[in-house]
Amino acid sequence: MTILDELEWRGAINQQTDEEGLKSLTEEKSIALYCGIDPSGDSMHVGHLIPFMILKRFQLAGHKPVILIGGGTGSIGDPSGRNSERVLQTMDKIMDNADKLSAQMRKLFKAGSEESGIKLVNNYDWLSGLSFLDFLRDFGKEFNINTMLAKDVVSSRLDTGISFTEFSYQIIQSVDFLHLFQNEDVQLQIGGSDQWGNITAGLDLIRKKEGPEAKAFGLTIPLLLKADGTKFGKSADGAIWLDPEKTTPYEFYQFWFNQDDRDVVKYLKYFTFLTKDEIDELAEQVETEPHKRAAQKALAEEMTRFVHSQEALDEAISISQALFSGDIQDLTADQIATTFKDVPSSEAAKGEHNLVELLVDITGIEPSRRQAREDIKNGAIRLKGTQIQDVDYVVSEKDSYDNRFIIVRKGKKKYFLINLV
RNA sequence: GGAGGGAUAGCGAAGUGGCUAAACGCGGCGGACUGUAAAUCCGCUCCUUCGGGUUCGUAGGUUCGAAUCCUACUCCCUCCA
Secondary structure: OOHHHHHHHOOOOOEEOOHHHHHHHHHHOOOEEEEEEOOOOOOOEHHHHHHHHHHHHHHHOOOEEEEEEOOOHHHOOOOOOOOOOOOOOOHHHHHHHHHHHHHHHHHHHOOOOOOOOOEEEEOHHHHOOOOHHHHHHHHHHHOOHHHHHHOHHHHOOOOOOOOHHHHOHHHHHHHHHHHHHHHHOEEEEEEEHHHHHHHHHHHHHHHHHHOOOOOOEEEEEOOOEOOOOOEOOEEOOEEOEOOOOOOOHHHHHHHHHOOOHHHHHHHHHHHOOOOHHHHHHHHHHHHHOHHHOHHHHHHHHHHHHHHOOHHHHHHHHHHHHHHHHOOOOOOOHHHHHHHOOOOOEEEEOOOOEEHHHHHHHHOOOOOOHHHHHHHHHOOOEEEOOEEOOOOOOEEOHHHOEOOOEEEEEEOOOEEEEEEEO
């Protein structure tokens, strides 16, 4: 199976600029290709991962990916996918974000190292030195305002307004593509479906500068939606981040574990490096024995191991087993310390506490007394695995582990750790 | 600058003097079922020491009583200049 056939099978192709041309080029030689990310945040979330997983697939197929960190483009702000003007971030923040994203790329893809075969570049290196007059003379002249205005991203913003800065974004991303074409032999840019306009702008620039024979291509990836029609990668609490400080490995594992049957096979194709045979097998199991959740488990394991580590995965699994078996009363304080280290935690003084006060005033587990009482009456609150339904219950040492921790379970799957100090 | 329309709980949206702490929908939380799923169903969803207290853009006023009437102000939308 060629790389493009594989992407097709994985459902990862939305649009291509020249399907036949790209197919024959990738079959005849190893090409360089790139995908960029702007440092608007200090970590990627799961949604960002998709195009980079595809770069990795190209690399596995013998091609040469380049990951671009958009230190320069990020200082301008991509209007794609937005319906209002961005607030510019400070350059310090952008630089800091760029450093953090670069570190994440090195960790995940070994980007920038010899053995990985994946390059890491920052467009700040070539965009920052570009003078305004050079920019206008060398590149601005190649762009027709009418064409720029016609791009969806711009035209949809004409009535609400768009600044010259964001309007110019497509030009500087085009300059990137041209730069990489000239200096790294990059012939393909991939990106999310909202990048189509920026990618084709780059292709136009390459043709104008390098002549009609220049071979460069674009490929976009479909927008990933969940079966219920909502956006992928957001939980109630926000995005699922790759940074373990923002989303713990346990939460990360649980995110994948809980995917809908209707989505799980799609995600295995999109996100994992499992083979077609392995995925077909898992898809079969979703049909025949869905209750075993083999596909969800495989997805959660693959992703947690890839993004974090085998150790983090082992820990996430052991936490999950302890929590969902419900048998936590026999754990020792030391086991609690390791098992619950990723669970939301707070502090309370040793000694006796009224349960409602503990939940509301001391730990903030419940937002109000009314809510706390309601949950207690409904049997939603457990201490050390034991359901407490007495609103006047007094929490004491016997509800703790070694007088060091109290574990509160609220509802079926929310746990809170209270450190006794 | 002129003429209208609007602002209600996390969001959307009813409500035009007392029966309104405020219908309904969504979201959220809890529960049942189950597979830590989906769908479905049930309960809750301003705070409370359970006496009550504080809410309907903001500030005043009328009234026994106001989200509802009056005045001023702020913000948003539409049309005109």
